[in-house]
Amino acid sequence: MAIRPILTAPDPRLKTISKPVERVDDELRALMDDMLETMYDAPGIGLAAIQVGVPHRVIVMDLAGKDEPPAPQYFVNPEITWRSEELASYEEGCLSVPEMYEDVQRPARIKAKWLDYNGNPVEVEADGMLATCLQHEMDHLEGVLFIDHLSKLKRDIIMRKMVKAKKRYG
Ligand code: GNR
Numbered sequence: 151m152a153i154r155p156i157l158t159a160p161d162p163r164l165k166t167i168s169k170p171v172e173r174v175d176d177e178l179r180a181l182m183d184d185m186l187e188t189m190y191d192a193p194g195i196g197l198a199a200i201q202v203g204v205p206h207r208v209i210v211m212d213l214a215g216k217d218e219p220p221a222p223q224y225f226v227n228p229e230i231t232w233r234s235e236e237l238a239s240y241e242e243g244c245l246s247v248p249e250m251y252e253d254v255q256r257p258a259r260i261k262a263k264w265l266d267y268n269g270n271p272v273e274v275e276a277d278g279m280l281a282t283c284l285q286h287e288m289d290h291l292e293g294v295l296f297i298d299h300l301s302k303l304k305r306d307i308i309m310r311k312m313v314k315a316k317k318r319y320g
């Protein structure tokens with residue numbers, strides 16, 4: 151396992167539309183292991199493959215609380231099959247937009263399906279943090295960041311801060 155560098159905005163690779171995975175094999179599992187280690191190290195609660203520069207439709211997540219045992223989840227080729235009309239607002243952050251936090255409105259509940267770590271199909275109805283985080287991660291697969299859901303004014307302010315921070319720290 152290895153920790154990989156996380157891309158940060160405005161890196162153009164974050165705008166890539168990621169490609170479906172053809173099969174869940176040991177090579178893909180090695181990528182998912184690296185992604186999980188990278189996510190825990192950051193630390194974050196979710197990570198899409200494109201955030202480590204790999205343009206494939208793969209997500210890892212762990213929504214366990216601080217005092218709970220680790221609960222890694224793996225999502226290969228995820229699809230949202232239903233979105234509630236009701237919206238919910240959460241304060242979101244992103245490892246690719248470090249230290250910026252803003253409220254984002256998204257469907258409160260979704261139905262989604264994907265393949266797990268062993269390539270087995272899973273289908274769930276999700277709400278709360280799982281619904282929010284899965285939508286945030288699936289946006290990454292389409293080249294979309296949470297700041298793309300904000301007003302242009304807010305997004306421009308955040309992007310200016312990001313560019314300044316990059317000039318400072320490289
Ligand atoms: O670590 C993360 N926290 C978070 C908080 C609220 C909504 C979404 C997230 S995902 C984020 C990690 C990340 O950038 N995943 O792409």
Ligand code: NI
Binds near residue numbers: 243244245246286
């Ligand atoms: Ni993110």
